[in-house]
Amino acid sequence: xxxxxxxxxxxxxxxxxxxxxxxxxxxxxxxxxxxxxxxxxxxxxxxxxxxxxxxxxxxxxxxxxxxxxxxxxxxxxxxxxxxxxxxxxxxxxxxxxxxxxxxxxxxxxxxxxxxxxxxxxxxxxxxxxxxxxxxxxxxxxxxxxxxxxxxxxxxxxxxxxxxxxxxxxxx
Amino acid sequence: xxxxxxxxxxxxxxxxxxxxxxxxxxxxxxxxxxxxxxxxxxxxxxxxxxxxxxxxxxxxxxxxxxxxxxxxxxxxxxxxxxxxxxxxxxxxxxxxxxxxxxxxxxxxxxxxxxxxxxxxxxxxxxxxxxxxxxxxxxxxxxxxxxxxxxxxxxxxxxxxxxxxxxxxxxxxxxxxxxxxxxxxxxxxxxxxxxxxxxxxxxxxxxxxxxxxxxxxxxxxxxxxxxxxxxxxxxxxxxxxxxxxxxxxxxxxxxxxxxxxxxxxxxxxxxxxxxxxxxxxxxxxxxxxxxxxxxxxxxxxxxxxxxxxxxxxxxxxxxxxxxxxxxxxxxxxxxxxxxxxxxxxxxxxxxxxxxxxxxxxxxxxxxxxxxxxxxxxxxxxxxxxxxxxxxxxxxxxxxxxxxxxxxxxxxxxxxxxxxxxxxxxxxxxxxxxxxxxxxxxxxxxxxxxxxxxxxxxxxxxxxxxxxxxxxxxxxxxxxxxxxxxxxxxxxxxxxxxxxxxxxxxxxxxxxxxxxxxxxxxxxxxxxxxxxx
Ligand SMILES: Cc1cc2nc3c(=O)[nH]c(=O)nc-3n(C[C@H](O)[C@H](O)[C@H](O)COP(=O)(O)OP(=O)(O)OC[C@H]3O[C@@H](n4cnc5c(N)ncnc54)[C@H](O)[C@@H]3O)c2cc1C
Ligand code: SF4
Numbered sequence: 001x002x003x004x005x006x007x008x009x010x011x012x013x014x015x016x017x018x019x020x021x022x023x024x025x026x027x028x029x030x031x032x033x034x035x036x037x038x039x040x041x042x043x044x045x046x047x048x049x050x051x052x053x054x055x056x057x058x059x060x061x062x063x064x065x066x067x068x069x070x071x072x073x074x075x076x077x078x079x080x081x082x083x084x085x086x087x088x089x090x091x092x093x094x095x096x097x098x099x100x101x102x103x104x105x106x107x108x109x110x111x112x113x114x115x116x117x118x119x120x121x122x123x124x125x126x127x128x129x130x131x132x133x134x135x136x137x138x139x140x141x142x143x144x145x146x147x148x149x150x151x152x153x154x155x156x157x158x159x160x161x162x163x164x165x166x167x168x169x170x171x
Numbered sequence: 172x173x174x175x176x177x178x179x180x181x182x183x184x185x186x187x188x189x190x191x192x193x194x195x196x197x198x199x200x201x202x203x204x205x206x207x208x209x210x211x212x213x214x215x216x217x218x219x220x221x222x223x224x225x226x227x228x229x230x231x232x233x234x235x236x237x238x239x240x241x242x243x244x245x246x247x248x249x250x251x252x253x254x255x256x257x258x259x260x261x262x263x264x265x266x267x268x269x270x271x272x273x274x275x276x277x278x279x280x281x282x283x284x285x286x287x288x289x290x291x292x293x294x295x296x297x298x299x300x301x302x303x304x305x306x307x308x309x310x311x312x313x314x315x316x317x318x319x320x321x322x323x324x325x326x327x328x329x330x331x332x333x334x335x336x337x338x339x340x341x342x343x344x345x346x347x348x349x350x351x352x353x354x355x356x357x358x359x360x361x362x363x364x365x366x367x368x369x370x371x372x373x374x375x376x377x378x379x380x381x382x383x384x385x386x387x388x389x390x391x392x393x394x395x396x397x398x399x400x401x402x403x404x405x406x407x408x409x410x411x412x413x414x415x416x417x418x419x420x421x422x423x424x425x426x427x428x429x430x431x432x433x434x435x436x437x438x439x440x441x442x443x444x445x446x447x448x449x450x451x452x453x454x455x456x457x458x459x460x461x462x463x464x465x466x467x468x469x470x471x472x473x474x475x476x477x478x479x480x481x482x483x484x485x486x487x488x489x490x491x492x493x494x495x496x497x498x499x500x501x502x503x504x505x506x507x508x509x510x511x512x513x514x515x516x517x518x519x520x521x522x523x524x525x526x527x528x529x530x531x532x533x534x535x536x537x538x539x540x541x542x543x544x545x546x547x548x549x550x551x552x553x554x555x556x557x558x559x560x561x562x563x564x565x566x567x568x569x570x571x572x573x574x575x576x577x578x579x580x581x582x583x584x585x586x587x588x589x590x591x592x593x594x595x596x597x598x599x600x601x602x603x604x605x606x607x608x609x610x611x612x613x614x615x616x617x618x619x620x621x622x623x624x625x626x627x628x629x630x631x632x633x634x635x636x637x638x639x640x641x642x643x644x645x646x647x648x649x650x651x652x653x654x655x656x657x658x659x660x661x662x663x664x665x666x667x668x669x670x671x672x673x674x675x676x677x678x679x680x681x682x683x684x685x686x687x688x689x690x691x692x693x694x695x696x697x698x699x700x701x702x
Contacts, residue, residue, distance in 0.1 A: 057525045082566055142520045145516070170173070
């Protein structure tokens, strides 16, 4: 949980929004999705958010969502504790049903939200006048894209491959 | 056949290398010269001092990774070799910063472009900051020496298609341009320099000066983060430094500590890194961390009719300095044009937009051509760069506000890049901004660029060139070190890395750091051997 004191100390432009979220945030997340196997950082509810958003963010269907969730988890595990803490706040916020509804504008729980609803949320945050919401969008964008395009399974659709003349010579 | 790994062989042959993660107790070490950080500045300094017979110890926060670890795989390379997994950001998150964090520092992952410091930059430092000793004639022998050491020479192979588009665009628009010299020996022209060079062709510190120092009995302690410098009781010198040993994941703490006693300390943790250590040591002073520069970079992507495969081939071989010279040095920001290598992960993360539009672009990856413009910050009176500060847990953060003078440069350089890409035959062009989309003509792109709102986290801004924050000066109160990197207050502390520059360089900085480091290190060598 974010304490008011922490929020005030972040001193970011737009922290007012998070402050409001701090009041809203209560320990009642949406129902957690089915278990994801062993994740280091992401909790079940966070994983569901990634599962719901990834196809809309990437504009692709039929994605290996478990791989993307795991990729996001690994990526976050390598970040600084201070950055992880910010991401914790972001996921807690999105996982909170009031914040989801009023800050993200997504009315159904993440698992049930329609692609249109999710796209509208992403666009609202992407284009928000508040820096903090734009940075929330950017964090999700970077994590999901890194998780997918870092995965060799994504490459054939791009027509990308590593240089064959050297790959066979690597240990 | 598999590729040779001379650095791993050297370690196996008994070089003095310690891995912080493997230590089962606290370490107490001593040496003549402690070098903190093993990048461009630290690597060069280590070799000069070790060759002179001094007992040198290098301490590096990152791990020792060698060519056998370099698998041309972004998802492996970024967490292992970069600060914050290649996602370090400025305080408002508007600029993504690439910096190395491994033995060899950023030189292990850099793109091998080698430029001497532009003479106008050196002249400006003379006039403006009293650093006349660093004039082009005085620096020439140090550039010669660095170039000889690192095989820096003209690149004889044809540019890859990504670079050729830049060249053709410059020709079509009548912009002055040239070919880039590179620090490589026997390069395979693969294009994966940013993930560590698997063939050891890139003459980074990892394969040149660091082995050179280790062969001269220097020591290396990797996965060890210096937390603070230790001042002596007199307040005028340092006793050494202390820090934490890092776990095998490269980030967690093992709970083990290390302390090093040294006659002399060289801070070479890079821009952001070196000021952070000073700040954590409460050796701040008003100037520390101030005027940190980035060469903020903006980007334009083009869909070309022909295959470009910007992921293959030497990443940067063509440049244009045309717009570095179209206005006064301290006027509206000048910009340098180059191209980046384009690999899926970094491209996916860097591309603006989401959903079907960005998927459509990613699926044309082989046809994607990308130009970047590097803005020359730190000369215009309103371009004061950023400030390094510490988070509560002691980790550094760079606060770099984007202001009007920068945004003006952003817009002008977008216009140039888009026009150039169309002139070189692009089918469609899109500058990287959250409200831009692919346009099919120069006219339409121009109209779009002119109305894009210039705001952080709408325009994509990135940087791979962090400089400044512990500036050289001719007067103690105006900077942190003198022109040889000697700290103005602490007599046995030098700073020898990219943090000493009083402005940005106005060209990719590695060779500037090498030359400055060689000059500073020879001076230090003579002083230590006398003393
Ligand atoms: C992807 C990329 C591409 C680039 N391409 C080019 C190019 O083509 N041409 C060019 O001229 N320049 C390029 N650069 C920039 C150039 O490599 C750097 O400017 C240069 O290496 C900086 O040298 P430095 O000594 O200041 O710091 P670095 O080389 O960054 O080294 C600093 C080292 O200090 C270590 N360190 C930091 N804090 C601590 C601590 N507390 N304790 C112990 N160790 C610490 C870091 O882990 C790092 O290894 C590129 C950089 C990147 C990241
Ligand atoms: S292009 Fe040359 S220097 Fe770069 S990674 Fe490939 S072989 Fe190494």
